[in-house]
Amino acid sequence: xxxxxxxxxxxxxxxxxxxxxxxxxxxxxxxxxxxxxxxxxxxxxxxxxxxxxxxxxxxxxxxxxxxxxxxxxxxxxxxxxxxxxxxxxxxxxxxxxxxxxxxxxxxxxxxxxxxxxxxxxxxxxxxxxxxxxxxxxxxxxxxxxxxxxxxxxxxxxxxxxxxxxxxxxxxxxxxxxxxxxxxxxxxxxxxxxxxxxxxxxxxxxxxx
Ligand SMILES: C[S@@+](CC[C@H](N)C(=O)[O-])C[C@H]1O[C@@H](n2cnc3c(N)ncnc32)[C@H](O)[C@@H]1O
Numbered sequence: 001x002x003x004x005x006x007x008x009x010x011x012x013x014x015x016x017x018x019x020x021x022x023x024x025x026x027x028x029x030x031x032x033x034x035x036x037x038x039x040x041x042x043x044x045x046x047x048x049x050x051x052x053x054x055x056x057x058x059x060x061x062x063x064x065x066x067x068x069x070x071x072x073x074x075x076x077x078x079x080x081x082x083x084x085x086x087x088x089x090x091x092x093x094x095x096x097x098x099x100x101x102x103x104x105x106x107x108x109x110x111x112x113x114x115x116x117x118x119x120x121x122x123x124x125x126x127x128x129x130x131x132x133x134x135x136x137x138x139x140x141x142x143x144x145x146x147x148x149x150x151x152x153x154x155x156x157x158x159x160x161x162x163x164x165x166x167x168x169x170x171x172x173x174x175x176x177x178x179x180x181x182x183x184x185x186x187x188x189x190x191x192x193x194x195x196x197x198x199x200x201x202x203x204x205x206x207x208x
Contacts, residue, residue: 007034014134017110021090024068028092031069040193041071043157047128047189048075050201051155054184058082060123065111065144066130070097076126077102085122087111111140117147124153129191131168132159138171145180150208154181157199159191172202179207 007027014020027034035041055062058080064072067086076084086103088094089110098106109115111130125144130136144154158168175181181204191199 012133017089017112020134024090025092028069028090028096031093031096032071035192036071039195041129041191042193043128043189043191043199044071044075046191046199047126047155047157047201048072048079050185050187050189050203051076051124051126051153052079054155054203054205055124055153057123061085061121063087063122063125063147064103065125065127066136067097067103067106068093068129070100070102072126072128073097073102074100087115111136111143115143115147119146120149120152121147122152123149124155127154127156129157129159131156131166132162133166137166138168141171141175142180145175145206148206150206152206153184153203154206155201155203157189157191157201160198160200163200172204181206 010023011020014023059082062076062081062084064084064086067073067088070086073084073086083104086097086106087109088097089108091108094106094108097103125148148154163169176183184203184205187201189199189201191197
């Protein structure tokens, strides 16, 4: 069992992508116990609620990017969404997600690179807990836009601190000025209840 501090330390201080994947690989089967039970992680619930406010069509084809163990997929399934794919870089996290039996297809892929999906594949993308320190950088927004249909929705969290420190806001604004997407909502939400950490939930509509 990994201790509370070691767990977070390993994930947040990973020096590169391989170290991050090692950390998630070790953490996968304890991830939910640590994040939800110990730290009071609620971002998956908050983001599913925000997503539902803008995407009422329950038959929409959705990608849960950075799905982890499938907490978001479970929330979407409980809200009636019927066709949700999952993508994550970590084989072990994807394995946990697969066991939930809430996903249509699951893909192991690196969101920092070009994804092997055709343009305009999805009606919507949701991405929770993955735009944060040492994880996926702002450049990945471009790929999310490419694989989402014009008029489709992209909804993601950005952890407090990382929102100001990691260039996400600048990229979001640049893409709005470049008419790649338009902002639908930007709200403060709780990330970890017990640790008193917040996040932004950002919702964009891909320009038609
Ligand atoms: C904090 S977890 C969030 C998981 C899930 N969305 C949730 O809300 O519980 C971050 C996830 O991002 C994944 N991840 C990190 N870097 C990635 C990358 N470059 N490409 C794809 N997934 C990545 C990790 O493997 C991990 O499962």
